[in-house]
Amino acid sequence: MTEFEPKIIAFVCNWCTYAGADLTGTSRIKYAQNVKIVRFPCTGRIDFMLLLKSFGEGADGIIVSGCHPNDCHYTSGNFHARRRWIMFRGLLDMLGIDVRRIQYSWVSAAEGAKWADIVNSTVNTIRELGPYTEYEKVAGYLEKEAKQ
Amino acid sequence: MNELIKKAVALLESDSVQVIIGYAEGTGTRTRAIFITRTADCENLIFDSRCVQNLAVYLTKSEIKKLGKPAIVAPIPVLRSILQLAVENQITENDLVVLGITPQSELVDFESFAAIEAFLSTHQIVIEEKYQETIREIKAMPVTERFAYWVKELEPCFKCYACRAACPLCYCTRCTVDNNQPQWISVASHPLGNLEWHIMRAMHLAGRCTDCEACYNACPMSIPIHLLTKNMLQDVTENFGTYGPSLDKLNTLSSFKPDDKESFIR
Amino acid sequence: MQTENYLIRKPSLEKLFNNLIGSGKTIFAPKAKGKLALFDNVKAYGEITEDYIVTANSAKSVVFPRTEKLFSYHKSKEKTEITDAANSSFPEVILWGTRPCDAAAFIPLTDTFNGDYKDIIFNSRREKVLLLSFSCNKSDDYCFCTSVNSGPGNTSGSDVLFTKLPGGDYLAEVMTPKGQLLVRESIDLFEPKPEEDKDRNLAVVANRFNQKEIQAKLQNLFENPVWDDKSRACLGCGSCAYVCPVCSCFDIQDEAHGNKGTHLRCWDSCGFGLFTLHTSGHNPRETQSARWRQRILHKFLYIPNKSKIAGCVGCGRCSRSCPADINILETLTSL
Numbered sequence: 001m002t003e004f005e006p007k008i009i010a011f012v013c014n015w016c017t018y019a020g021a022d023l024t025g026t027s028r029i030k031y032a033q034n035v036k037i038v039r040f041p042c043t044g045r046i047d048f049m050l051l052l053k054s055f056g057e058g059a060d061g062i063i064v065s066g067c068h069p070n071d072c073h074y075t076s077g078n079f080h081a082r083r084r085w086i087m088f089r090g091l092l093d094m095l096g097i098d099v100r101r102i103q104y105s106w107v108s109a110a111e112g113a114k115w116a117d118i119v120n121s122t123v124n125t126i127r128e129l130g131p132y133t134e135y136e137k138v139a140g141y142l143e144k145e146a147k148q
Numbered sequence: 149m150n151e152l153i154k155k156a157v158a159l160l161e162s163d164s165v166q167v168i169i170g171y172a173e174g175t176g177t178r179t180r181a182i183f184i185t186r187t188a189d190c191e192n193l194i195f196d197s198r199c200v201q202n203l204a205v206y207l208t209k210s211e212i213k214k215l216g217k218p219a220i221v222a223p224i225p226v227l228r229s230i231l232q233l234a235v236e237n238q239i240t241e242n243d244l245v246v247l248g249i250t251p252q253s254e255l256v257d258f259e260s261f262a263a264i265e266a267f268l269s270t271h272q273i274v275i276e277e278k279y280q281e282t283i284r285e286i287k288a289m290p291v292t293e294r295f296a297y298w299v300k301e302l303e304p305c306f307k308c309y310a311c312r313a314a315c316p317l318c319y320c321t322r323c324t325v326d327n328n329q330p331q332w333i334s335v336a337s338h339p340l341g342n343l344e345w346h347i348m349r350a351m352h353l354a355g356r357c358t359d360c361e362a363c364y365n366a367c368p369m370s371i372p373i374h375l376l377t378k379n380m381l382q383d384v385t386e387n388f389g390t391y392g393p394s395l396d397k398l399n400t401l402s403s404f405k406p407d408d409k410e411s412f413i414r
Numbered sequence: 415m416q417t418e419n420y421l422i423r424k425p426s427l428e429k430l431f432n433n434l435i436g437s438g439k440t441i442f443a444p445k446a447k448g449k450l451a452l453f454d455n456v457k458a459y460g461e462i463t464e465d466y467i468v469t470a471n472s473a474k475s476v477v478f479p480r481t482e483k484l485f486s487y488h489k490s491k492e493k494t495e496i497t498d499a500a501n502s503s504f505p506e507v508i509l510w511g512t513r514p515c516d517a518a519a520f521i522p523l524t525d526t527f528n529g530d531y532k533d534i535i536f537n538s539r540r541e542k543v544l545l546l547s548f549s550c551n552k553s554d555d556y557c558f559c560t561s562v563n564s565g566p567g568n569t570s571g572s573d574v575l576f577t578k579l580p581g582g583d584y585l586a587e588v589m590t591p592k593g594q595l596l597v598r599e600s601i602d603l604f605e606p607k608p609e610e611d612k613d614r615n616l617a618v619v620a621n622r623f624n625q626k627e628i629q630a631k632l633q634n635l636f637e638n639p640v641w642d643d644k645s646r647a648c649l650g651c652g653s654c655a656y657v658c659p660v661c662s663c664f665d666i667q668d669e670a671h672g673n674k675g676t677h678l679r680c681w682d683s684c685g686f687g688l689f690t691l692h693t694s695g696h697n698p699r700e701t702q703s704a705r706w707r708q709r710i711l712h713k714f715l716y717i718p719n720k721s722k723i724a725g726c727v728g729c730g731r732c733s734r735s736c737p738a739d740i741n742i743l744e745t746l747t748s749l
Contacts, residue, residue, distance in 0.1 A: 049348065069406060080401070080402075086387050087384070091376065091380060091383075095295065106414070138343060139340045141340060143486075180738060209702075309652060334667070368471075369470060370470075
């Protein structure tokens with residue numbers, strides 16, 4: 001059996017974390033290759049449904065990252081996002097969706113090393129948690145039904 | 149409720165309003181919403197503990213708006229919804245007359261939305277202990293067990309959207325779930341479709357829900373979806389201070405503080 | 415076929431259930447959930463509740479699931495592989511504890527799926543369903559089966575109808591060859607038919623209206639204030655249609671994930687504004703009252719005109735479950 005490779009989706013803002021991830025690359029810092037990055041104008045634009053869609057389409061873990069508080073390109077997008085994440089996280093936890101599979105972070109354009117660290121540690125966490133089979137079972141309901 | 153009937157008659161006679169939205173006897177022991185446009189029908193108005201439907205839901209329905217300016221019979225849950233609708237600019241003071249009803253079943257006049265807010269400040273939303281206990285029990289389950297619990301609870305949901313239809317705050321003419329470009333939520337009522345629908349519904353009520361339980365009361369399958377919103381209400385209180393609709397405050401998720409606290413962002 | 419009548423004693427009924435479970439059959443029966451009873455998959459006799467007038471949900475989902483895959487596809491470079499659900503074999507399902515109204519509902523429902531197009535999937539499912547109904551010994555204000563040619567002891571649609579007799583034993587009326595087969599397999603549990611009069615052990619359901627008269631009235635009632643009047647409190651949910659054992663409207667959905675996907679048939683309701691909304695933005699049924707009218711006309715005019723039977727079996731589920739207490743009987747009797 002091959003070792004489990006976590007599938008991770010990262011939703012990042014254009015101005016800080018995306019630039020930070022760019023810096024990770026230009027700084028030649030090696031980090032885990034499990035992450036697929038989706039760039040957004042701002043963390044305030046990251047709809048919670050996107051996170052659900054990611055799990056629904058087979059992601060094992062999710063990273064959501066943007067500008068540090070007070071550094072938002074649009075002044076307050078990340079503040080709004082933070083409130084939304086606080087509420088969303090509470091709701092997911094109530095529903096038994098494993099909140100350890102979602103890593104939120106602030107990574108600035110100057111924090112290339114921090115981005116590498118966030119990705120590496122998230123990959124490690126998800127590797128320990130294993131594939132998100134509970135959610136897959138729910139999402140793959142129709143397919144399984146066909147086999148019966 | 150003779151006083152209520154008298155008041156309703158007076159309002160219609162003076163043409164201050166064109167319709168009274170209130171409660172009347174329904175099938176068997178049930179009560180139902182009634183829309184009175186003639187003084188002769190006012191005697192059908194009742195109010196007692198059986199009157200639990202949240203009438204505020206009708207304030208934003210186009211069919212009811214067409215009847216003219218309404219006066220609405222408003223016990224506490226309805227008052228909360230009215231205030232929240234006012235906060236969200238869905239109704240204005242000139243749009244309606246509020247026939248408030250205190251928990252002691254006394255009629256109370258409100259001159260303004262501010263007066264409603266003042267009244268409600270002495271009737272804060274409290275999550276009943278039995279619900280707090282249930283929420284604690286659910287949260288004490290291991291995460292996979294909790295997930296299985298909810299998948300099972302949501303299983304009977306066939307997506308009739310009664311929860312949405314009965315909620316005074318679900319007034320959007322086009323719901324996210326009705327959109328297909330992009331299709332955020334599967335129309336099908338399979339486990340994923342149901343889960344996503346209920347997460348979306350709850351999230352869109354985050355910091356807005358006034359805990360009237362209309363969603364749960366409307367559910368033909370008795371799915372405890374009100375536990376989700378009650379839990380969120382607790383989260384709002386815990387993270388952002390006490391909660392209740394307030395005219396000079398924006399909704400929880402429409403506002404922020406630079407020093408909002410959390411413990412999970414790295 | 416000639417109806418066969420038997421007596422089955424209370425303990426034998428449980429044995430019959432166990433025989434069926436033992437032979438690997440899937441059984442759906444009423445299960446208590448809070449104040450409600452819901453048709454659900456049961457594995458043990460003890461799970462079944464007897465304390466219900468009708469279940470909150472109808473039994474139609476065994477033949478017309480709320481989400482049903484019609485076909486699925488898988489695309490690769492070389493070809494597109496399609497799996498047609500019409501070719502699958504559907505499970506044998508026993509409906510235990512349906513009421514006479516539930517059983518009767520299978521007749522108009524089967525009709526709908528066998529118009530110009532014979533729905534293979536529906537029919538394959540229907541063939542595999544065995545209806546073991548139980549007569550009603552109680553009713554409530556919402557029931558009106560007797561007004562739509564049914565009744566608390568009506569046998570139509572059922573394979574076997576059990577009627578509880580004083581003392582707790584049951585009269586078993588075997589209506590179909592399928593029911594006969596079931597009895598033959600457990601013949602030792604059945605005894606010669608009792609002398610007891612069946613009708614004395616049934617609930618009383620008053621006749622509330624004449625269906626033919628309603629049908630005649632509705633011909634000329636398209637524009638009438640009654641629709642506005644009776645639907646004013648309607649919230650526009652689909653609860654009435656989704657608990658209805660006869661309602662059969664559906665919506666076709668495609669769920670695609672990369673190179674594979676499924677083509678689904680999902681329940682829909684004429685109570686939703688979106689049901690008739692055109693792409694242009696025009697909606698021919700613009701108000702809730704027009705939608706309520708459609709519901710009544712469909713059940714009591716259009717279906718009877720076409721199939722000679724009403725599209726309603728008088729179970730009263732829609733009225734019971736309506737969050738705004740809109741009562742179908744009230745609308746019908748006020749026409």
